Amino acid sequence: MLKARISTLEAEGKNALKTVKTIADLEAWEIKYLGRKSELGNILKSLKNFSSEEKKVIGSLANGARQTLAQAFAETKARLLEQSVDWEKERIDVSAPGVAVACGHLHLITQLEHQIEDIFVSMGFTVADGPEVESEWYNFDALNVSPDHPARDMQDTFWLQRDEPQKENFLLRTHTSSVQARYMETHTPPFRIIIPGKIFRNEATDASHEHTFHQFECLMVGDDVSVANFKYIAQAFFENFFEKKVLIRLRPSFFPFTEPSFEFDISCVLCDGNGCPVCKQSGWLEIGGAGMVNQKVFEAAGYPRGKYQGFAWGFGVTRLAMMKYKISDIRLFMGGDLRFIRQF
Numbered sequence: 001m002l003k004a005r006i007s008t009l010e011a012e013g014k015n016a017l018k019t020v021k022t023i024a025d026l027e028a029w030e031i032k033y034l035g036r037k038s039e040l041g042n043i044l045k046s047l048k049n050f051s052s053e054e055k056k057v058i059g060s061l062a063n064g065a066r067q068t069l070a071q072a073f074a075e076t077k078a079r080l081l082e083q084s085v086d087w088e089k090e091r092i093d094v095s096a097p098g099v100a101v102a103c104g105h106l107h108l109i110t111q112l113e114h115q116i117e118d119i120f121v122s123m124g125f126t127v128a129d130g131p132e133v134e135s136e137w138y139n140f141d142a143l144n145v146s147p148d149h150p151a152r153d154m155q156d157t158f159w160l161q162r163d164e165p166q167k168e169n170f171l172l173r174t175h176t177s178s179v180q181a182r183y184m185e186t187h188t189p190p191f192r193i194i195i196p197g198k199i200f201r202n203e204a205t206d207a208s209h210e211h212t213f214h215q216f217e218c219l220m221v222g223d224d225v226s227v228a229n230f231k232y233i234a235q236a237f238f239e240n241f242f243e244k245k246v247l248i249r250l251r252p253s254f255f256p257f258t259e260p261s262f263e264f265d266i267s268c269v270l271c272d273g274n275g276c277p278v279c280k281q282s283g284w285l286e287i288g289g290a291g292m293v294n295q296k297v298f299e300a301a302g303y304p305r306g307k308y309q310g311f312a313w314g315f316g317v318t319r320l321a322m323m324k325y326k327i328s329d330i331r332l333f334m335g336g337d338l339r340f341i342r343q344f
C-alpha cells in the first residue's frame with residue numbers, strides 16, 4: 001500500500017510541476033511535495049515505526065522519490081528564472097559613451113595657499129597654524145597694541161558676545177599676526193614660519209573690501225635677521241609666484257608690532273612698471289605691511305629684550321589672486337557662485 005502511494009506521489013508531483021507557470025506557484029508546489037509537512041515528508045518521518053526490513057525498502061523508495069522531485073523542482077526553478085529575465089532590457093551596449101562623473105576641485109584660494117606654502121617651504125620655512133576665534137591678548141596686547149592705543153581703531157573688529165563676565169574678551173582674529181605670539185611662546189629662535197589663514201574685518205563690503213579674506217603672515221627670527229633678509233625673501237617669493245622679474249619698494253609706515261615699519265610695493269606685474277589702470281599709472285602695486293619685530297612683542301613672548309631680531313610681514317592671498325588672475329571684485333571669492341569657482 002505505502003509503496004504504491006509513494007509511486008503515485010512521485011508521478012503526481014511530476015505532473016503538477018508541468019502546470020507551474022510562476023515562481024509563486026512553484027513555491028506552493030515545493031511546500032506541498034517537498035515541504036516538512038508534505039505527505040512524503042510525513043512518510044519519511046514515520047520510518048522509525050517500521051521494522052528494519054521494511055524501513056530499508058520503504059526508506060530507499062521514499063528517498064528516491066524525494067530526490068527525483070527535488071531534481072525536477074530545481075530544473076523548473078532554473079527555467080522559470082531564466083524566463084523571468086527581460087534580456088532586451090538587460091542588454092549592455094559596451095560601446096555606448098559613458099556618463100561623466102561630476103568631480104569637484106580645490107577653491108582658487110586654497111590652490112594659491114598650497115602654491116605659496118610650497119615656495120616658502122623651499123626657502124626653509126615651516127607652516128604654522130592658530131585659532132580663528134582669538135583672545136584679545138593674542139590679537140592685540142601681545143602684539144604691543146595696548147588697550148588705549150589708537151591702532152586698535154585701525155581695524156574694525158568682530159567682538160564675540162559674552163554671556164557672563166569673563167576675564168578675557170574674544171574676537172574673530174583681525175590678522176594672522178595673532179599666531180606669531182602663540183608660536184613664539186612655545187618656540188625658541190632661530191625659526192622661520194608662515195601662517196596662512198582666514199581673517200575677519202567688521203566693515204562694509206564693496207568690490208575691494210570683504211569682511212572675510214585670506215592672509216599670509218611671515219615671521220623670521222634669529223640672532224642677526226635684517227631688513228635685507230626680508231627684502232631678499234620677499235623678492236624671491238614674488239618672482240616665483242608671478243613667474244617674472246619683480247622689484248620691491250619699501251616706504252616708511254607705522255605698526256605697533258614692528259619697529260621700524262614699512263609698507264611695501266612690488267613693480268606692477270600687469271604692465272611691468274610702465275603704468276596701467278590697475279597700478280593707477282604709478283608702475284607699483286601696494287602689497288602689504290612689514291617691519292622688524294618690535295622688541296616689546298619679543299618681551300611679551302618671553303624672550304629677553306635685545307637678544308633676537310626678526311622681520312614680520314603680512315600680505316593678502318585674496319589680493320594676490322586678484323592680481324594674478326585680473327579679478328576685479330573681491331566678493332566673488334566667497335560669493336559661492338560656481339560659475340566663478342569652476343574657472344580655476
Ligand SMILES: [Zn+2]
Nearest residue numbers: 268271276279
Ligand atoms: Zn601697472
